[in-house]
Amino acid sequence: MTLEARSLARSFGRKKVLEDVSATFPIGLTLLTGPSGAGKSTLLRLLATADKPNSGEIIWQGQPLPAARRALRQTLGYAPQAVDLPEDLTAREFGLHIASLKGLSRSDADAQFAGILEALGLLPDIDRRIQGYSGGMRRRLITAQALMGDPQVLTLDEPTAELDSESAAAVHGLVMERAATASVIMTTHLGEQLAPQAVQNLRIADGKAQPVG
Amino acid sequence: MTVSTVTASAFGADLLRYRRSASLWLLLLCAPVAARYMISETEGEGISIAVGGQLPVLTSPVFGIWLGIVVSTLVMPVVFIYLRAGPTRRQPWQLDETSPASRIAIALGRFGADAAIMMGVLIALSLAGLFLAWMKVTGPYQPGHILLLLWVVAGPTLLAVAAIRILFDAVPILRGALGDFLFFMLWMASIIVPSIAAENGSTFANNMASVGGAIRPLMESAPPGSESFAIGTSSLAPGRVELDPWAGIGAQGYLASRAGWVLLSLAIAALAGLVYRPHKSKARTQRFAWLDRLTLRRLLPGAAPSSQHATRAGLGIVPLVLAEMRLIASGSLFPLLAVGAAAIGLADDYRHAGSPAALLLLVFALSAHAGRTEARGLVALTATAPFHPLIRRMAFIVAGTVLSLAIAVPAMMVHGPLHVLELAFLTGAAASLAAIVLAWAARSPFVARITLLIGWYAYMAS
Structure with a gap:
């Protein structure tokens, strides 16, 4: 089970964000670090199939995308940095909708989602509408939906931004639990803190990815 | 996963x-209110629907069709918005x-939810229609006839609107202003084309040209020599014409065309899923970057790290209005289009050429900027600025009016200032006011844009 990026390049207009990024993402935690605007989120979006590279390939289980896109999506968890959450739904309704899109059974998803929310301290608010959620609660909710269905590839964009240390520790705990059997790729501003637990630390700068340490 | x-x-x-x-x-209220004002009184007051230059006798079946016309004219853009x-x-x-x-x-699930809401609108209209009919119909009060004809006419129309909106949401280029404009064109066509198509024989193909579906039943049941049709006409011949909409409903290909629109709506919704393309963050300014080289934009100073600290700008109303003007007129295309609108203003009939051209440009520019500034996040930010948000909104209205006047300057020089000045002032101020109020209410540019487009059409056609 491997996810691999080969010579990925992505530009926006004339701005080249990623020029030549190659990396393999083994089971365990891969940290993406680097300065703001370096292209960490762009790389994460490419790996999560939310965007397409201008050139280069993403390989899943030995097969390149787009042929392997559906197979990858069936076992993918993605938590972007910002999501336009459906304000009128409760967290449970939102979680169940995402679960159905992932192909999870309703009863299993309900139980698992409640468990994840409990670990993240959101269970008391599971039947509250999202419009009443604070910034930190929304961030944890976005992470929770990504964890549903035990994804083999988990891509998280700054999952601990806006969180207090206790909530951040809860997120890290769940992420490391998943990293035992899945490939977890995460951008974070807490790179130094998590580096000892990561299997690799990739620094994104000047459009390229360089292993650190 | 199934x-x-x-x-x-x-869903x-x-x-x-x-x-x-x-x-x-509010939406559920809209259709009954529209019906109240679109059903003509006995004297022909209100928005008249005339067949052969006369109001029809308001029997129960005619009333059902009339309610259908309410849907295909007034309610259709409202539900799309x-x-x-x-x-x-x-x-x-x-x-x-x-x-x-x-x-x-x-896409089919979302279409189903939209369709359910449309049926809710139709139920609200049905209830209001039954009440109105009880007070207004001539001859026997037949609720079943009213409901059946209303649903046959308006049901497929509303499903088609739901399908179009799903399709427009699926295609990136139609998610914004172009989609709004295209719907506006479709809506206009849905009013104009059926009147023309109805003069041809009743066939499945001819009837499919009418998404509204209300005109054929009236035309087919009109007495020989009375086959003309008009909505909103003011020149009415005395007396009323007797119609038998059941004969029209049974016209060749009519019912099949209504079923055809239901199936077509489903197909459009499925197509929306097929052609769906993800949301992308594009470098929009790059698209017309070549235009920047032709405009003053290239003369704007670049970053100068060694420059002095910015002095505090004077917090006057004039700088605020100027800033609003710059933001309304932002984008590479605006200066070129403004020159084009000003040039059209040199044509003889300023009221029907230059003024609508300038107004059309302002509709897009004003609604886009109003929508941006009234977005929830930005309002929270600007609420902490030294100026109260209401002052900024007033500056927006002044800025929109000044831009309208500026575009009209060449026309003033050719046609004389007074007439042009009056039109440019009134259209600019009214459009700016409507744009900011609607954007404030909806927190987006969509409502303002489509409403102003409808207003623009009424202004141009009047």
Whole structure:
């Protein structure tokens, strides 16, 4: 089970964000670090199939995308940095909708989602509408939906931004639990803190990815 | 994962969001209110619908068809605005798009929720229609006839609107102003084309040209020599013409065309899933970058790290208005289009050429800027600025009016200042006021844009 990026390049207009990024993402935690605007989120979006590279390939289980896109999506968890959450739904309704899109059974998803929310301290608010959620609660909710269905590839964009240390520790705990059997790729501003637990630390700068340490 | 599970989930989630939106109640009120003002009184007051230059005798079946016309004229753009700007516009796109679920299944589920809301509108109109008919119909009061004809005429129309909105949401280029404009054109065509098509024989193909579907039943049942049709006419011949809409409903190909529109709507919704393309953050300014080289934009100073600290700008009204003007007229295309509108203003009939051209440009520019500034996040930010948000909104109205006057300057020099000045002032001020009020209410540019486009059409055609 491997996810691999080969010579990925992505530009926006004339701005080249990623020029030549190659990396393999083994089971365990891969940290993406680097300065703001370096292209960490762009790389994460490419790996999560939310965007397409201008050139280069993403390989899943030995097969390149787009042929392997559906197979990858069936076992993918993605938590972007910002999501336009459906304000009128409760967290449970939102979680169940995402679960159905992932192909999870309703009863299993309900139980698992409640468990994840409990670990993240959101269970008391599971039947509250999202419009009443604070910034930190929304961030944890976005992470929770990504964890549903035990994804083999988990891509998280700054999952601990806006969180207090206790909530951040809860997120890290769940992420490391998943990293035992899945490939977890995460951008974070807490790179130094998590580096000892990561299997690799990739620094994104000047459009390229360089292993650190 | 089955397709039906995904469809059911998308349907359920969207329907929940609609049900919880306060604006749904306003929408449900809209159709009955429209019906109240579109059913002519005995004397022909209100918005008249004339066959052969005369009002029809308001029997129960004619009343049902008339309610259908209310839907295909007034209600159609309103429901599109609601669906387009409503609670389901904000989706967790990035999560949907990276899921393995079938896009067609999601699109059909969302279409189902939209269709359910449309049926809610139709039920509200039916109830109001039954009450109005009880007071107004000539001859026997036949609720069954009213409901049947209303639903045959208006049901497929509303399903088609729901399908079009799903399709427009699926294609990136139609998610913004172009989609709004295209719907406006479709709506105009849906009013004009059927009147022309109805003069040809009743066939399935001819009837499919009418998404509104209300004109054929009236025309086919008119006495020989009275086959002309008009909505909103003021020149009415005395007396009333007797119609038998049941004969019209049975006209060749009519009922098949209504069923055809139901199937076509489903097909459009499925097509929306098929052609769906993800949301992308594009470098929009790059698209017309070549235009910047032709305009003053290239003369703007670049960053100078060694420059002095900026002095505090004077917090006067004039700088605020100027800033609003710059933002309304932002974008590479605006200067060129403004020159074009000003040039059209040199034509003889300023009221029907230059003024609508300038207004059309302002409709897009004003609604875009108003929508940007009234977005929730930005309002929270600008509320802490030294100027009260109301002052900024007033500056927006002044800025829009000044831009309208500026575009009209060449026309003033050719046609004389007074007439042109009056039109430019009134259209600029009215459009600016409507844009900022509607953007404030909807927190987006959609409502303002479509409403102003409809207003623009009424202004141009009057």
